[in-house]
Amino acid sequence: MAPILEVEGLQKRYASGHEALSGVDLTIEKGEILALLGPNGAGKTTLISIICGLVTPSGGQVRVDGHDIRHDYRKARALIGLVPQEIALEPFETVWNLVRFSRGLFGKPRDDAHLEAVLRSLSLWDKRDAKVHELSGGMKRRVLIAKALAHEPKILFLDEPTAGVDVELRRGMWEVVEGLRARGVTIILTTHYIEEAEEIADRVAVINRGQILLVEEKARLMARMGRKELRIELQHRIDALPDRFAAQGLELIHDGNAILYHYDTRGERTGIASLLAELAEEGIVLRDIVTRQSSLEEIFVGLVTEDAA
Amino acid sequence: MNLTAIFAIYRMEMLRFARTILQSFIAPVLSTSLYFVVFGTAIGSRIDQVEGVSYGAFIVPGLIMLSIMTQGISNASFAIYFPKFIGTVYEILSAPVSFLEITIGYVGAAATKSLFIGAVILATAHLFVDIQITHPLAMVAFMGLTCLSFALFGFIIGIWARNFEQLQLIPLLVVTPLVFLGGAFYSVSMLPPAWQTVTLFNPVVYLISGFRWSFFGLADVPVGLSLLAIAGFTLLCLGIIWWIFRTGYRLRD
Structure with a gap:
């Protein structure tokens, strides 16, 4: 299958001198779920942030479906949806306005039917007129996913999507991820819950101290090293x-x-x-x-x- | 040009403005009325006319300028600082939009809000004094350019600020004194000669002078110089914003 994301020799050295990434290579194929595992400070969020355009790399290349993230950033970013680790939402805005904003921000024409389908798939349709500050923590996380899906991305980055949520909601999230995979969305997931990676990932990448230690199919990895x-x-x-x-x-x-x-x-x-x-x-x-x-x-x-x- | 994205940012900002429309409307009406009571009635009763214009009418352009400058800065700085503060800026930075599109969306909305407030103050002033607008097109142009340039300036402050204290620092310590000392409530010709020279180093003098000229045909400095000053300030702000987005200063690292 053709790669949808190619990362080559990616480096990031912060002004403080800290080297967050030192030559990361990673290829991700269309339609797969990759779990990116690593301890705190391993470089997971830096890697995702560079791919999504939030952090400027110090060296290396990233191509999204063949589009370079720096020289062809419009086409590259249009294909990406990002669900950040922290719940970051405008508290006084309604769910509907937020997802509509996200779609427009990515240059997509208004499509209320699509937004309705996204909200329904995340059990948020009944809350479309509610303001964010009225929602529970789990609902806010789902709003973040809805915003990331509003512009119909081909790749979805989920940065610790179930951090701090209860077991029931975590399982609900996994179902959502499975549903997205069924629709052909490539998913890159960072998580502290190894159980999560074990449950839903096709492949596992382990990153530590800014370097990828291995990338392997989950089943093969468990058979090989288990x-x-x-x-x-x-x-x-x-x-x-x-x-x-x-x-x-x-x-x-x-x-x-x-x-x-x-x-x-x-x-x-x-x-x-x-x-x-x-x-x-x-x-x-x-x-x-x-x-x-x-x-x-x-x-x-x-x-x-x-x-x- | 990603017009859909520009409209999305603009619409979101205007929705926030609409949520506080009453406050946005009442505050300038109240403050303008207070200025007229204090400056127009109390002080104005001791100053008959300034260069043939009643003191009450004379201060109207200055009052409008004072409000649109401070509002332009606070609206635009808050518009970009708030997403940074609550973390939602990630979405703007990861979207397929250029620095120009982001700036047009945020600054356009902030300038629109300032224009609205300027119009409210002008309408309120009409209730207190008779105002003639000699050059209406020039008045609209000066007001629009001032709203735009100070919104651009506020946008820079919002990106630069790391906390709420810094957000208020420049508007309070630099802009407000410059506006008050920039001839908002007096003509430069009323100052002693030495201070007339000093005050010419205050860029706000040129803006207020040009704006007042559009009302009464009176100016402290040539109108061409006023236009040049405001155009230069706008270009300077645009240049700084371009550099910020190119380097990612306080946004991408």
């Missing part, structure tokens, strides 16, 4: 593991009531069958067995910690 663990709960507590298990890296946990075994899913043999047999030989009686896949969060933390080291 590990599984087997927790064996014991019928009777034991004081220590027999010596023969020392080389297998087993851990005695829960005050001697369970054993933890890590194994690689890509290995030819997991070693589970032989482990269980050996435990039986030692007279250790099992009560229950639970397996768990390591989460994206654990992979992310591992990557960032490794990079810091």
